[in-house]
Amino acid sequence: MSLLEEVELLRRVPLFADIEPAKLKLIAFTSERVTFDPDEYVFHQGDMGDAAYIIMEGDADVLIDGPGGARAVARVGRNEFIGEIAILCDVPRTASIRARSRVVTLRISKDLFFRLLTDFPKMSVTIMRVIAQRLENTTAQLRRVLAEAQLAEAEIAKAHSAEG
């Protein structure tokens, strides 16, 4: 796959959607292509992050360590941007990523990522929007869970009073 194809691919990643093609080419040229074999880990939960990845081919499991060992909680695939939280907030990886098939990624190192953010303010805004979107999703999810819990509580209370 050549640089031009990578640029095409980058354009489909929401994070880079608003960035002009010439800059996308620079991003592609300055990042590394890294291939992972099936079952190989892209990174492990708890490690310090030094790079983010864009999946260009294949798909991978998102694993979270639980009391009973690692548990797959989601799946990521083509065009998805992963691992940016750890490099943005300097926190350890919040999850592990394990390749399900042969996974081809574009690896954007932490230095390069921040360089890009300073050079292309537009990208910061997009990142902000993506993250805000995610926050919104998470909040909505939380709201739903809370509402369900309330409902359940109310039903339990109703059942109690019915019994009483």
Added chain:
Amino acid sequence: MTDQPATIEQVSEPRLVEAAASTTIGPVPASQPMEKSIYGFILRHSLKDQLFVVGLTAVSLPFYYLSLDLPKTIVNAINGKGLRETIDGVHLTQTGYLSLLCAAFLALVFVNGGFKYWINVLKGRLGERMLRRLRFELYHRILRFPLLQFRRTSPGELIPMITSEVEPLGGFIGDAFALPAQQGGTLLTAIFFLFVQDPVLGAAAVALYPLQGYVIPKLQRKVNQLGKQRVRTIRTLADRVGESVGGIQEIHANDSARLQLADFAERLGRIYEIRFEIYQRKFFVKFLNNMINQLTPFFFYSIGGYLVIRGQLSFGSLVAVLSAYKDLAAPWKELLDFYQTKEDCRIKYEQVVEQFQPPGLIDRSLQLAEPDNVPHLGGEIAVSKLIYSEDDRAHILNGVTASLPFGPHIAIVGSGSSGKSEFAMLLARLLVPSAGRIMIGGQDLNQMPYAVTGRRIAYVAAAAGLFAASIRENLLFGLKHRPVVPPTYDAATAKRRHKMLVEARRAGNSDFDMQADWIDYGRAEIDDSAAMTRRLLEMVEFVGMEDDIYHLGLRGRLDVKRRAEAAEGFVAARKALAELLVEAGMAHLVERFEVDRYNTNLTFSDNLLFGTPVDDTFAPARLASNPYVLQVLDKVGLTDDLIRSGLKVAETMLELFADLAPGHEFFDQFSFIAYDELPDYRAILNRASAGIERLKAADRTRLIALPFRLIETRHRLGLIDDSLRRRIVEARQVFRDDLPEALRSKIEFFDPERYNEASSILENVLFGSIAFDAAQGSSRVQELVTQVLDRMDLCPVVSEVGLDYQVGSAGSRLTVTQRQKLAIARAVIKRPDLLILNEAVAALDPAAQQQILTALREHCQGMAMIVVLQRARFARHFDHVVVMEQGRLIEQGSFAELDHPESSMTQLIEAET
């Protein structure tokens, strides 16, 4: 060895001249101060040579006088018509007489020339020898400086003193007596000649000399003062450069470049003023001298002319006088120059020497004496009323009186200002007590020869120094005190070597042979160099550096001539690795070198060379301008394609990087074109639009250089297609087949069956390139490499190669931790009686500290050890604990004895947690 007995004897009895060949301390002369004046130095070391040169000059003078006198006779002979001469009863015609005189003149020319040549050669040799002696003496003095002196004098000042400041002295020393003798003699001869011709004219010629003799030294005095200032300011300038180099991080980090530049400019300004003033004044002296010299002929023309007209002086005499006077000007000018040089050198010498006479210079006899047997140290360490202070820090040690057991491992603890570190340095004899004594086994430490203390005591500082040599050399540093096994030379080398030794002795230099084996195997209790290598590897493991050394070895080069067997082993390992990679399903991680296939993980140019450049000839940066490479490209018809690729690369680079700010880090990291070069390439692209065949050679070279750097899998520019790949492989073959004989040795081709000496061991075993896009490819493959090498028992060879790693200036190519570990290994290899560690492990992480201290405790059983600890809590692992506070020893005993709530040790430990 036996066929050169005389030479061997010379070599095996090395000594330092004046330190005498003696093996006892007695006859070594005690330290002498350096001569205060340069003439003192010259007389003391070269009186005989100087006398010989002066004597020779004296012998040459009568011939010179004759050569002055002869022209007068010749002129008179030509002038006097019909004159006949009788010499020893032989009658000569005028022409015959003239021929005889001319023959004599010719002979005198040769004789005078011969003398001049001989004298100059002698002077040159004399000067060079004396310069060598002076430099040697100065350097030796640096080695004898007390440590404190290095706080007052920086290397930035010392280096120019030994190198450039004394340089002109060599030339002067050769001339010191010979030149005034020769030129003074010449001058006197000429004056004498003038007086013989005519006393009045003679008096006229020298009439102004008293005036010159009075005025010139007066003027020179001011020049001398300025000369002193010049030396001082230049020295601080040198020091300043040194400071800037040392503090370069601070300068960058604090944006202090402008301040530094201003400071430097100001210093240069001062030097400019001084130098220009010296020049003006020196020139004025010369100007004055010239003027006065020009005045004298006035007397000749007026008085001499008058006397000739009156018939009181022959015309021939006046001509001879005039020509003699012309000869007078030359030596006079030489003498004046000499006088100025002499003053200059006198000041230089005095100013250098005064820097090399610090108080507390280490005694030369103690430093160089070589006792018959070096006694072991033992018995109690008794310290009495030990006081140590430095210039501005009074009483760092404030009267320490104690006796320490010799044998049990001792920990010294205390706060940073307790004096514990200085105490350790005093025990290691690196510092000299201000008062009080340190006795070991009843002997005063500071009265022993250094041969004893330096070999029986090992010391490791908190920031240990390494030398710019291999790791092996650094580890063996503590075992090299004097040549042990003389080298074997063939007859011719032995002869040359002998000559060198004689010359060294004449200049008072050391005549120890650097080529000899200096390693004291006996003291390390080791038989030969093979066993020593094993020992070094053990020690490296002991300090926990085996992995580091192994990895350095993997990247190092094997000396195939010496280790042919190992080279074969690595070629076999290459095959085993290939199989293992397939077995482990990792074959795709390494793209092997195959002569008929393009390697996508190598640069374009490496694909063309398909080998390792041995020197600069085929170095990547110069490849595009290499005529042979261009010729090969032409032959396979690749040139135009490459230029077209180059244009595409340039276009891409311009597109990607053109609007980035100058100095953007992407230029260094990613761009093929530096920021400054962007406009050039833009211009080249413009010119190319008119057709690439019209590009100039320089443009073509620059364009070809661009695709040469492409690595297909890394840069992914999609510029290399199948046909290009095929033709590169073709070109690779042509490159090999056509390579002229003269270039054969410049490249080592990749050959699956042969070990490639120009590549590292790792590259040899891999015989391929690791795929750029494989996650953690490099570490995964290296694991397999190690597996293979381990299975084939080749790891020790790799580690041995690792020992040859060059550590760089002061060990700068190693980390602080690595340096510290090597320094500890170096100390232990010596097998000292007493090992002193002065916070030597503080740079290591706590776990490694604990580990290495435990290992040392175990390894050094039966050896006395004194360890200054940064953290008091480690004291619990030692036999004996000494607690210091404010320059005093306040308690000592076993850890158990001191382990109670009131003890200072407990307080120190508590303060740490």
